[in-house]
Amino acid sequence: MQELALRLLGPLRVSRGGAPLKLPASRKFRALLAYLTVARGAVAREKLCDLLWEGPSDPRGELRWCLSRLRSVLDTHGRSRVIAVDDQISLDLDGCDVDALLLLETARGGVDGLGLQELLTIASRCDGDFLEGIGIRNCAAFEHWLGGRRSEFRSYQLDIAAEIGRRTPVGSVDGLPAARRWIDLAGLDTGANIRFLSELLHRRMVDECNRHLDMAARLFADEGLDFAPVRDAWEQLRHAAAQPTQVAVSERVREPAQSIHPAASRRASVAIMPFRELGAGPEMRRDLGSAVAHDIISRLARLRSLFVIARGSVFAVAEERLGSQDIGRRLGVDYVATGFMEQHDRGVCVTVEVAEAATARIIWTAQFEARSAERLAILDEIGDGIVSSIAAEIENEERNRAILKPPDSLDAWEAYHRGLWHMYRFTPDENARAAEFFHLSTRLDPTFSRAHAGLSFTHWQRAFQRWSDRDAETRNALKAAGQSLLIDDQNPAAHWSMGRALWLSGDHDEAVRELEQSVHLSPNFALGHYALSFVHSQSGDPAAAIASSDHSRLLSPCDPLLFGMLGTRALALVSLGAFEEAAQWGVKAAARPNAHVHIVAIAALCLALAGRIAEARNYVTRIRxxxxxYRIDNFLDTFRFAPDITARYRNAAALIGLT
Structure with a gap:
């Protein structure tokens, strides 16, 4: 038994040697304990005062009182756990049992490598809302932090519950509790509903199945979500139970596209068909090719940018060996992704293509090489590239289609993509035009989370580029990002937009947390990895910035923001003192066709730091x-560098006439 145990998930409790400790009734004491527990390192007193005390005339005095109470609870004669160094406060929790930290550690390590019993143990210890029942009136900063943390921990709890639900055998003793826990946490998740129905049907609880179907259908309809995949899967489960040797294809699969995609919430839709194994027997086709397709479906769905047809419907239709146009009509989708796999001495070659369903026109095809024939190894090596490429190519096709349509004929989805087309031009006029289309998209569908995230990006650009008042645009960026999160806090783009907006407001730690949440929700979200690189390249961890930059480019090698991915790598290398390498990456960034003036400045300053003065002055001419x-102050006011790095850039600017 640990000496000290903290329970932050559910009602807050602290115990020592198994005996509960009496805590002060103060909500701010409890909030301070929780904040310092999950903080990354020491926190400045000023930040704690701003977080928890908006009204009192002596916030530092109240903070001292709370810290003294913390010491009385946590410290012992042999050990001080409340650490105050200069103006920084931290907690020493080494050797303590803290449920929230256990959940964070599990999330960072991933659930794939844990056994089922380990997951069950973690789930039982990490149950309940973060700081359940605690809220502080008139403390907007704390309430924002608390809301974000609660959402983050719920997401981690859901990941564990979903993994337990997938691994627990249907019909086992733990099967129904596992399925019920998953559905309780994710009532609108297609997989959770299908797993729950499978469990009920196995127990011959048909009436309960029908009641659940009716209730879930209403919930999905209220949220504007497509319930057809759940009902399709139910039909297949019911028919399979009655006729085990037959594969039934639900008639609902044959419904036209308009019944599946309501106009207000339409997204481009795609069906990922099982991959064919060339030269392999039927058993191998069902195993490896189907497994890879299933994983791609799961990863693509987590991006939440496309409507991805569920595995049950896709695999049922695959039995009929139809062409792209017939699959499109059958499933009501815009795009069909197919692929085949060839095994050779060095591993597996995977060929993937995406076709427009209506015309069977191939919009993208590529080959990927994996050095192993094992499912997990294949996905580790090439899964990210396949998923990101499919998403990027379809979104590019949608942008190009939207730009050709008259503005007054656009629906919410098309208006959003028209906004993206203008946004990626990176000029004040095009940015304003993008904002108009994002506003149109939000008016046509107020529940479209990504449109609000896009609107936040346009405000971010105005602030970052100094095209408008920075403080006002920062507030607008935060507001739009908050609306995106309010609509869908499981959308990686929502957390991405909030992370960038928080960086603008100067909150580095919270910005990193939001951006890490965006890539946790979808590891294939390239912009999330890029934004992490951007933040770390200035005042964070330069090695982490380089890793995130490299990963973002691996996920999206032709991204419209590629200049930024290259530029942040250059900034990180400057922090590490690798000036010559930084110059090489800065030049690559400035070579991109849509690189803005700050990117050209990165190239000029990196070249100057590397001693390549003549080349640097050529870039200064381009800046002019x-x-x-444009001067060095414009550059330094835009970014957030540590003082020593700022001095490096000022010295470089003096060498090339950019002062």
């Missing part, structure tokens, strides 16, 4: 053409 009044 883009913005005649």
């Amino acid at each position: 053409r883009q913005n005649p009044g």
